Amino acid sequence: MKISRRNFLKGSATTLFLAGFNFPVLANTTKKKNLVIIMLRGGMDGLCAVPIIGDKNFEKKRKDLILDETIKLNSDFALHPKLKNFYNLWQNNLGAIVHATNIPYTKRSHFDGQNLMETGGHIPYAIKTGWLGRGMKLGELKGDGLALALPMPLLLRGIPSNDNFYPSKKRLPRTELLQLLKSIYAGKSEHDLANMMEIIANRSMMSSGGTSMSRKNSSLALKAGLELKKINGPRVAVFEVDGFDTHAAQGGVNGSHSDSLIEMDSIFKSLEKGLGPEIENTLVLTLTEFGRTIEQNGGRGTEHGYGSAIFMAGGLLKQSQVYTDWPGLRKKELFEGRDLNSTIDARSIYASAMSTVFDIDFKRIQKKVFWGDKLQNLSEKLFKV
Amino acid sequence: MKNFYRKVAFGLGPKDEVPSDPLKWATSQLNEIPEYSWKGKILPEKELRNYYRDYVYGDRKVLRKKFKNDKEGYKREKNKLRHLTGQKFWWNLELCIRHSEALKSQTPVLAKLWYFWGNHFAISEKDFLAQYTTGAYQREVIRANMNQNFEKMVQEATVAWTMIHHLDNNDNVGPKSQEAQWAKEKGRKVGVNENHARELLELHTVSPDCGYTQEDVIQMAYVMSGWRPNWGKKRLETGDVHFNYEYHQPGTKRILGKKYKSGRKSLSAVITDLVNHPSCREYIAMKLCRYFINDNPTKEMMEPIIKAWEKSDGFLPDVHKAVVEVAFNYSDKFKKFQNPENWLLIMSKMSDVELIPTPKLMDLYALGLKPTHEQRSLEYLLRELGHHPYLAKQPNGWSDVSDDWMSPELLIRRLVYAKEAYYKKNRKSQTNEFYEEMVEKNYDNPSEILKTINQQGDLSNKHVILFNLPETLKS
Numbered sequence: 001m002k003i004s005r006r007n008f009l010k011g012s013a014t015t016l017f018l019a020g021f022n023f024p025v026l027a028n029t030t031k032k033k034n035l036v037i038i039m040l041r042g043g044m045d046g047l048c049a050v051p052i053i054g055d056k057n058f059e060k061k062r063k064d065l066i067l068d069e070t071i072k073l074n075s076d077f078a079l080h081p082k083l084k085n086f087y088n089l090w091q092n093n094l095g096a097i098v099h100a101t102n103i104p105y106t107k108r109s110h111f112d113g114q115n116l117m118e119t120g121g122h123i124p125y126a127i128k129t130g131w132l133g134r135g136m137k138l139g140e141l142k143g144d145g146l147a148l149a150l151p152m153p154l155l156l157r158g159i160p161s162n163d164n165f166y167p168s169k170k171r172l173p174r175t176e177l178l179q180l181l182k183s184i185y186a187g188k189s190e191h192d193l194a195n196m197m198e199i200i201a202n203r204s205m206m207s208s209g210g211t212s213m214s215r216k217n218s219s220l221a222l223k224a225g226l227e228l229k230k231i232n233g234p235r236v237a238v239f240e241v242d243g244f245d246t247h248a249a250q251g252g253v254n255g256s257h258s259d260s261l262i263e264m265d266s267i268f269k270s271l272e273k274g275l276g277p278e279i280e281n282t283l284v285l286t287l288t289e290f291g292r293t294i295e296q297n298g299g300r301g302t303e304h305g306y307g308s309a310i311f312m313a314g315g316l317l318k319q320s321q322v323y324t325d326w327p328g329l330r331k332k333e334l335f336e337g338r339d340l341n342s343t344i345d346a347r348s349i350y351a352s353a354m355s356t357v358f359d360i361d362f363k364r365i366q367k368k369v370f371w372g373d374k375l376q377n378l379s380e381k382l383f384k385v
Numbered sequence: 386m387k388n389f390y391r392k393v394a395f396g397l398g399p400k401d402e403v404p405s406d407p408l409k410w411a412t413s414q415l416n417e418i419p420e421y422s423w424k425g426k427i428l429p430e431k432e433l434r435n436y437y438r439d440y441v442y443g444d445r446k447v448l449r450k451k452f453k454n455d456k457e458g459y460k461r462e463k464n465k466l467r468h469l470t471g472q473k474f475w476w477n478l479e480l481c482i483r484h485s486e487a488l489k490s491q492t493p494v495l496a497k498l499w500y501f502w503g504n505h506f507a508i509s510e511k512d513f514l515a516q517y518t519t520g521a522y523q524r525e526v527i528r529a530n531m532n533q534n535f536e537k538m539v540q541e542a543t544v545a546w547t548m549i550h551h552l553d554n555n556d557n558v559g560p561k562s563q564e565a566q567w568a569k570e571k572g573r574k575v576g577v578n579e580n581h582a583r584e585l586l587e588l589h590t591v592s593p594d595c596g597y598t599q600e601d602v603i604q605m606a607y608v609m610s611g612w613r614p615n616w617g618k619k620r621l622e623t624g625d626v627h628f629n630y631e632y633h634q635p636g637t638k639r640i641l642g643k644k645y646k647s648g649r650k651s652l653s654a655v656i657t658d659l660v661n662h663p664s665c666r667e668y669i670a671m672k673l674c675r676y677f678i679n680d681n682p683t684k685e686m687m688e689p690i691i692k693a694w695e696k697s698d699g700f701l702p703d704v705h706k707a708v709v710e711v712a713f714n715y716s717d718k719f720k721k722f723q724n725p726e727n728w729l730l731i732m733s734k735m736s737d738v739e740l741i742p743t744p745k746l747m748d749l750y751a752l753g754l755k756p757t758h759e760q761r762s763l764e765y766l767l768r769e770l771g772h773h774p775y776l777a778k779q780p781n782g783w784s785d786v787s788d789d790w791m792s793p794e795l796l797i798r799r800l801v802y803a804k805e806a807y808y809k810k811n812r813k814s815q816t817n818e819f820y821e822e823m824v825e826k827n828y829d830n831p832s833e834i835l836k837t838i839n840q841q842g843d844l845s846n847k848h849v850i851l852f853n854l855p856e857t858l859k860s
Contacts, residue, residue: 111779163793164795166794168797168798173804180840184850301553
């Protein structure tokens with residue numbers, strides 16, 4: 001009997017998404033738990049990062065982009081061979097993947113897509129805050145966010161007083177001057193500016209200013225890991241990795257998509273190093289605006305697509321596994337006949353992660369952060385609750 | 386009202402007279418495109434593109450082969466090649482030309498609008514465009530068309546080499562074109578690349594508000610197929626953009642319900658229709674208001690700009706005058722958070738910072754040399770401030786919304802570089818009297834401002850406070 005790809009996967013190693021039971025979450029105040037989001041900008045190709053094994057449709061459509069020597073994860077999926085650090089986590093039960101997932105956005109524009117991946121909404125530019133910022137607000141985590149980027153990402157907006165770190169090579173002005181500016185801002189009801197100046201003044205007191213540090217994501221992740229490790233340090237960190245928009249020369253193992261994946265991988269490694277044992281109380285998730293077309297284009301690249309994958313890491317994961325309700329890659333199984341479908345709303349994973357890390361009831365997050373949208377509680381399935 | 390000078394320009398410098406009619410001062414700057422105020426060398430885009438050619442050819446076709454088994458040798462020779470083609474110098478020269486228009490010209494209002502349009506038709510960070518041609522593209526395609534109709538700017542920007550390369554239209558091949566046929570016979574697969582087509586609709590003209598569909602995007606890509614650089618063995622992808630019918634999708638296309646015949650003329654015909662679509666002028670009026678006036682433009686604000694557009698058929702000087710007038714009328718009501726580059730220029734103009742290296746210093750540069758720190762100072766500074774105009778992260782350019790510029794690190798940069806700028810000032814401007822006069826000239830509440838900054842005794846600290854006051858950050 002010939003088993004269709006979809007049914008085969010359903011019946012084997014990969015777990016189904018059944019509607020999870022919503023067990024009440026008990027607040028756990030003894031442990032500080034951390035959530036890290038790595039934004040992968042440009043559209044991460046889930047099928048390049050986590051290719052399916054032995055699918056003729058896939059191999060035919062991507063003749064020039066198929067990777068050699070992938071790392072086998074299970075009978076159905078492999079890992080991009082350059083993701084060595086992630087594989088290391090995987091082997092220690094600290095890495096997992098959700099495949100064939102995306103935010104509910106299907107229009108293939110980066111700007112709209114990135115706006116929606118950060119706001120978590122349905123209409124581009126309609127929402128001015130990020131889902132993570134709103135989740136933090138619900139968890140009363142003011143001042144607990146850290147962005148490892150120069151501009152503050154939209155994802156963290158919705159709660160004031162977030163910090164960002166992207167070191168300047170110059171010395172800060174004296175604390176006294178910073179305090180004066182802070183009081184000027186406060187006096188003029190410039191609350192955002194006053195909040196910022198408060199953070200800057202604290203930083204100036206903590207250090208002597210001009211320590212020059214690398215701004216590579218791997219160095220920033222080490223710093224972030226060390227900060228997250230502190231009991232009174234931030235609880236949320238956000239990274240950005242660019243360059244996934246590989247319309248041309250996406251290439252194989254050494255192509256341009258690999259470069260961005262390697263950068264992502266370096267974040268996993270440095271975070272683990274910086275966090276030390278606190279990796280056990282941390283959850284790291286990736287976020288992208290969409291996946292890429294199955295078929296390669298004229299420039300040996302791929303176009304904007306739909307379904308992608310989420311990398312997950314950290315000790316709050318239940319186990320190493322590829323979770324998916326695999327939709328298949330035959331033409332009729334593809335979204336609009338061209339893209340990997342998304343069988344799970346990625347926001348279900350993020351909502352469940354926030355519920356787990358922030359100790360907030362899933363339903364509250366669903367209601368307050370995602371406007372009561374139909375999301376599944378996957379906390380029990382994916383994470384250690 | 387005095388914030389108007391910072392809102393539409395960069396404030397008033399020590400040598401600037403206070404205009405008797407501020408609105409007229411601003412609108413009179415918008416009719417002509419004057420000569421550059423930069424008195425040093427200015428290279429045409431084509432020449433800069435040739436340096437780009439020499440770099441990519443030398444790297445891809447020569448060095449990679451020659452040093453196949455010698456990683457260190459490859460690194461060393463590639464570095465030499467960078468300097469032989471001016472890779473670290475040209476974009477600094479472009480920034481000198483750009484910033485001179487804000488600081489040294491008689492038309493700073495035009496300069497601020499130029500930055501707007503450069504960002505509207507943004508070339509984001511890709512390959513080495515920023516280092517070689519982005520600045521020249523902004524001069525020859527954007528600035529040169531600021532006294533024309535919007536349509537002309539779109540037509541030229543769309544087929545500019547830098548834009549075509551930036552948005553991958555060289556990879557956009559009609560699936561039924563002759564080229565696709567040949568490729569198929571050779572076992573290669575080529576096809577449509579939607580990137581440029583999508584951005585032409587979404588970012589450059591009508592915006593998603595007009596309600597185009599995915600099918601419209603594909604049809605637009607078909608129309609654009611064939612517009613590509615003239616490829617050659619030596620020049621590779623750096624040849625002039627031309628229309629190559631062999632890459633063009635044959636047959637009639639349909640965009641937003643209208644049919645277009647196949648061929649060279651179809652792109653221009655579609656652009657004509659796009660710029661005349663009501664969504665286009667509404668979208669651009671909104672963006673202009675967001676850049677100059679506040680983060681959430683109102684209908685009332687946009688209306689006079691849309692009217693001016695309709696009346697003049699998108700004649701940019703008229704549109705610009707309408708924008709400036711709206712900005713004038715709202716100058717007391719709304720303050721706009723200034724992006725880092727504009728903030729830097731405001732500070733430099735008002736307090737007489739010698740920001741730009743002299744033409745003499747820049748013209749000392751010769752190919753093959755490593756540019757000096759002074760010659761590279763602008764590029765370095767803008768990157769540090771988090772806002773290099775040629776290095777936007779995405780094709781939608783840098784943000785116009787204040788929240789995107791509000792973060793500890795970005796504000797730290799304004800503190801430390803305000804301090805640094807103070808020490809770049811001429812001694813004569815490092816006096817209390819200079820600051821009193823400048824504050825009087827540029828702020829509506831001079832005594833309050835002076836009282837605030839005088840809480841610090843040291844003049845360099847007064848300078849840092851002044852340029853980080855809400856009144857300066859928001860204009």
